[in-house]
Amino acid sequence: MQKYDIVANGLRGLNKALQEQEIDTNQTRWEIINPKGSHAIAVGVKAPIEVTIKGSTGYYCAGMNQLATVRIEGSVGPGVAENMMSGTVIVEGDASQYAGATGHGGLLLIRGNASSRCGISMKGIDIVVQGNIGHMSAFMGQSGNLVVCGNAGEALGDSLYEANIFVRGSVKSLGVDCVEKEMNSALMSNLQSLLDQSNIKVAVEDFKRFGSARKLYNFSIDNAY
Amino acid sequence: MCGIVGLFLKDQALKERLGNLLEGMLISMTDRGPDSAGIAVYGKPKSGRIKITVQSDSSDFDFKTLKDELLKKIDESIILQRNDSHAVLTVNASKSDAVRNVILNSSMNLRVISEGESIEIYKAVGEPRQVASRFHLSEMCGSHAVGHTRMATESAVTTEGAHPFSTGKDQCLVHNGSLSNHNSLRRRLIRKGLRIESMNDTEVGAAYLTWKMQNGDSLDEALANSLRDLDGFFTFVVGTKNGFGVVRDPIACKPAVLAETDQYVAFGSEYRALVHLPEIETAEVWEPEPATVYFWNH
Numbered sequence: 104m105q106k107y108d109i110v111a112n113g114l115r116g117l118n119k120a121l122q123e124q125e126i127d128t129n130q131t132r133w134e135i136i137n138p139k140g141s142h143a144i145a146v147g148v149k150a151p152i153e154v155t156i157k158g159s160t161g162y163y164c165a166g167m168n169q170l171a172t173v174r175i176e177g178s179v180g181p182g183v184a185e186n187m188m189s190g191t192v193i194v195e196g197d198a199s200q201y202a203g204a205t206g207h208g209g210l211l212l213i214r215g216n217a218s219s220r221c222g223i224s225m226k227g228i229d230i231v232v233q234g235n236i237g238h239m240s241a242f243m244g245q246s247g248n249l250v251v252c253g254n255a256g257e258a259l260g261d262s263l264y265e266a267n268i269f270v271r272g273s274v275k276s277l278g279v280d281c282v283e284k285e286m287n288s289a290l291m292s293n294l295q296s297l298l299d300q301s302n303i304k305v306a307v308e309d310f311k312r313f314g315s316a317r318k319l320y321n322f323s324i325d326n327a328y
Numbered sequence: 329m330c331g332i333v334g335l336f337l338k339d340q341a342l343k344e345r346l347g348n349l350l351e352g353m354l355i356s357m358t359d360r361g362p363d364s365a366g367i368a369v370y371g372k373p374k375s376g377r378i379k380i381t382v383q384s385d386s387s388d389f390d391f392k393t394l395k396d397e398l399l400k401k402i403d404e405s406i407i408l409q410r411n412d413s414h415a416v417l418t419v420n421a422s423k424s425d426a427v428r429n430v431i432l433n434s435s436m437n438l439r440v441i442s443e444g445e446s447i448e449i450y451k452a453v454g455e456p457r458q459v460a461s462r463f464h465l466s467e468m469c470g471s472h473a474v475g476h477t478r479m480a481t482e483s484a485v486t487t488e489g490a491h492p493f494s495t496g497k498d499q500c501l502v503h504n505g506s507l508s509n510h511n512s513l514r515r516r517l518i519r520k521g522l523r524i525e526s527m528n529d530t531e532v533g534a535a536y537l538t539w540k541m542q543n544g545d546s547l548d549e550a551l552a553n554s555l556r557d558l559d560g561f562f563t564f565v566v567g568t569k570n571g572f573g574v575v576r577d578p579i580a581c582k583p584a585v586l587a588e589t590d591q592y593v594a595f596g597s598e599y600r601a602l603v604h605l606p607e608i609e610t611a612e613v614w615e616p617e618p619a620t621v622y623f624w625n626h
Contacts, residue, residue, distance in 0.1 A: 140600035159599050159613070178613065180598060181583060199583065199615055218615050219580055238580075238618065 110137040124150035184211045263315040282316040330504040331357025331477035334595035336572035347468030352604040354475040361477030364490035365459035366451025368500040371470040373445035378424040380417045381442040444498030451490035476502040482529040493531040496538030498569035503530040504582045505561035548623040551575040573623040580618035587611040
């Protein structure tokens with residue numbers, strides 16, 4: 104196990120060391136101490152390593168992640184796992200705004216609540232939130248799954264493209280062009296798999312599914328250039 | 329951008345450490361606002377006395393001239409405590425308007441930046457670390473305090489544009505964001521008799537809250553009304569003689585973190601601002617909800 108103290112050794116040294124790990128590295132487990140809310144911890148990691156951060160972080164933790172599993176034993180600031188490509192990011196506490204924004208792939212699991220704009224412009228990432236999410240979540244979501252075990256805030260799924268949203272609790276309001284849609288067996292099995300990966304024991308039957316009504320201007324072929 | 333910090337003590341055993349704790353919080357927000365910094369500290373009120381914080385553009389200003397003039401024209405009992413380019417005058421409550429008039433009508437080019445039973449404000453252009461050290465923030469005591477690090481957007485980088493703004497007795501406001509209807513609101517508030525001295529948007533926000541409170545609102549009611557009448561982006565932290573309030577606009581782009589323990593309530597634009605506080609590891613830490621007023625009172 105590699106141990107790194109951010110206060111003693113600095114953030115740049117940490118990110119350099121993590122980014123230098125190749126796919127076949129034998130330094131596969133890292134423990135980061137004293138994060139103290141620092142920004143951009145463990146960004147741009149592209150090897151299948153396990154990184155555990157012992158405490159809360161600031162902006163953009165685990166951004167652009169590929170292959171790595173990053174676990175944060177605390178809460179995270181804005182933009183956790185922003186533009187993640189693959190791998191897994193697990194937040195044991197809460198996440199601030201735009202968690203998983205623009206993510207292309209991988210799994211972002213938030214054990215607490217996520218605030219506003221969770222999964223904004225998501226492009227294939229799977230996001231599972233065990234608690235609640237704030238307003239304008241999945242805004243302009245293009246693909247991927249947003250699973251919310253608690254409640255969703257205002258304007259859920261505004262201007263959605265093809266992302267799927269599953270909410271177990273209440274939805275304060277739906278955004279423009281977002282509607283409740285029927286569940287089907289393929290979606291339910293996908294949802295079950297995400298819950299299993301997240302080790303969350305709730306029934307898939309309790310969830311409602313939301314998606315795009317495809318009525319906005321950009322969905323009409325007559326408006327194409 | 330901009331950084332906000334605030335500390336409201338529930339346990340007065342910490343009051344000797346208020347300035348010291350706030351200094352660490354303020355400096356941690358330097359990269360959110362490196363161009364100016366300011367603080368409002370609420371100390372112990374003295375019965376029948378009012379504190380007036382006066383500010384000069386120059387660290388070399390000879391405040392003795394001011395004191396002599398005030399002693400001659402107003403009162404024998406005025407106390408003047410100089411702190412770099414600022415001075416706090418402690419005067420009999422009945423004389424505060426007269427003192428203010430002498431200051432504003434003199435040729436000394438001084439500004440009155442706060443007035444009240446317990447509030448003192450210090451603010452200047454410069455990095456937060458320099459500003460804190462210039463005014464000896466770490467030595468200050470009190471029951472609550474707010475601080476601001478500024479990255480200017482709506483008005484120039486000047487001492488007048490630095491936060492906190494105080495437009496009513498013992499009231500102050502710090503702001504992260506920008507208001508878009510401040511020009512029209514400034515005209516309306518000036519017509520209603522409010523004193524607004526800069527072109528800064530936040531000062532208009534402060535004057536709005538003062539106006540609401542003059543008309544019977546409590547601080548939490550005034551903050552709730554601000555959500556309807558102020559247009560733009562804001563995370564506000566407000567101080568009054570006994571209270572400390574937080575509100576964010578409904579879009580809530582501007583970051584905010586609150587922490588509470590048995591000893592204090594703390595606000596930071598980011599969690600980084602709170603990491604040096606005692607027992608922060610076991611504090612309840614949360615992000616304030618949009619369009620929701622949070623308020624604590626002694």
